[in-house]
Amino acid sequence: MRVLVATAVPAEREAVAQAFTEPVRELPLPGVTVHRSGGHDLIAAGVGPALAAASTATALTAAALGGTPYDLVVSAGIAGGFAPAAPLGSLVVADEITAADLGAETGDGFLPVTELGFGTVTHRPPEALVRAIATATGARAGTVLTVATVTGTAARADALRARHPRALAEAMEGFGVAEAAAAHRVPVLELRAVSNPVGPRDRAAWRVGDALAALTEGFGKLTNVLTRWSPHES
Numbered sequence: 001m002r003v004l005v006a007t008a009v010p011a012e013r014e015a016v017a018q019a020f021t022e023p024v025r026e027l028p029l030p031g032v033t034v035h036r037s038g039g040h041d042l043i044a045a046g047v048g049p050a051l052a053a054a055s056t057a058t059a060l061t062a063a064a065l066g067g068t069p070y071d072l073v074v075s076a077g078i079a080g081g082f083a084p085a086a087p088l089g090s091l092v093v094a095d096e097i098t099a100a101d102l103g104a105e106t107g108d109g110f111l112p113v114t115e116l117g118f119g120t121v122t123h124r125p126p127e128a129l130v131r132a133i134a135t136a137t138g139a140r141a142g143t144v145l146t147v148a149t150v151t152g153t154a155a156r157a158d159a160l161r162a163r164h165p166r167a168l169a170e171a172m173e174g175f176g177v178a179e180a181a182a183a184h185r186v187p188v189l190e191l192r193a194v195s196n197p198v199g200p201r202d203r204a205a206w207r208v209g210d211a212l213a214a215l216t217e218g219f220g221k222l223t224n225v226l227t228r229w230s231p232h233e234s
C-alpha cells in the first residue's frame, strides 16, 4: 500500500512524520521534495489549492512514471473548525471535500461552477475507509471545505454554514489535492486537526501546537487502518 500524504507546510509534514518510526529519506522532485518514511511519502505541498494541486500532481506523476504509483492520497494538516461540532484539538475526516468558493457571485447569491456547467466542486473519499478512520481515530466525519481565503468574520462563517450545513471544518488545500488525485484515478482522504474556530479573525487564539499533536496522534492510529484497507473497497 503506497500512500502519499500532502500537508501545506513543513510543520504539518513533520507532525505527520512523528507518527512513523522509520528514518526519513528525502527525494527531491521539481518544485517539491518527497520525505519517505517506510511506506509513507510525505510532501509539504504549499498553502492554497493551486500550489497543493501542482505539488501533489508532481509527486503522483513521478511515482507513476517510476512504476510505483500511489494507492491513496491523504490531504492533512490543521484547519478551522465550525463550532460546536468541531472543537479545538479535535480531528475531522472528510466524507466530502468541497471547494466552497469555486463559482460565481450573482445578484441571487453564490453559484458553484457545476451550476455554470463546468467541472466539479466535491470529491468523495471511499465511504468504508472514512468510517474506519472515524472509528479508529475518534475523528468526526463530515464535509471539509476548501477555501482560498481564510474566513475572518461571523457573517462569512454564517454564509458558509448556510450553504454547507454538513461542514465541520475549512482549510485551504483539500480540493486541490483531491483534483490531482482524481486526475490520476487515485482515491483521496482529508484528515484535519482543528487549530482555530471558523469565525472572526483572532490569530492569537489559534492552538497550532495542540492541533499538530492531535495530527500526530491521529496518524499513529490511521496506519493500522490503511494497512488493512484495499484500494478496491469503496
Ligand SMILES: O=C(O)c1cccc(C(=O)CC[C@H]2O[C@@H](n3cnc4c(=O)[nH]cnc43)[C@H](O)[C@@H]2O)c1
Pocket: 008, 009, 011, 012, 046, 047, 048, 077, 078, 079, 080, 081, 147, 149, 150, 151, 170, 171, 172, 173, 195, 196, 197, 198, 208
Ligand atoms: O504558525 C505555525 O506554527 C504554524 C504551524 C503549522 C501550520 C501553520 C499554518 O498556518 C498552516 C496554514 C494552513 O492551515 C489551514 N488552516 C488552519 N486554519 C484555517 C482556517 O480557519 N481556515 C482555512 N484554513 C485554515 C490551511 O489549510 C492553511 O494552509 C502555522
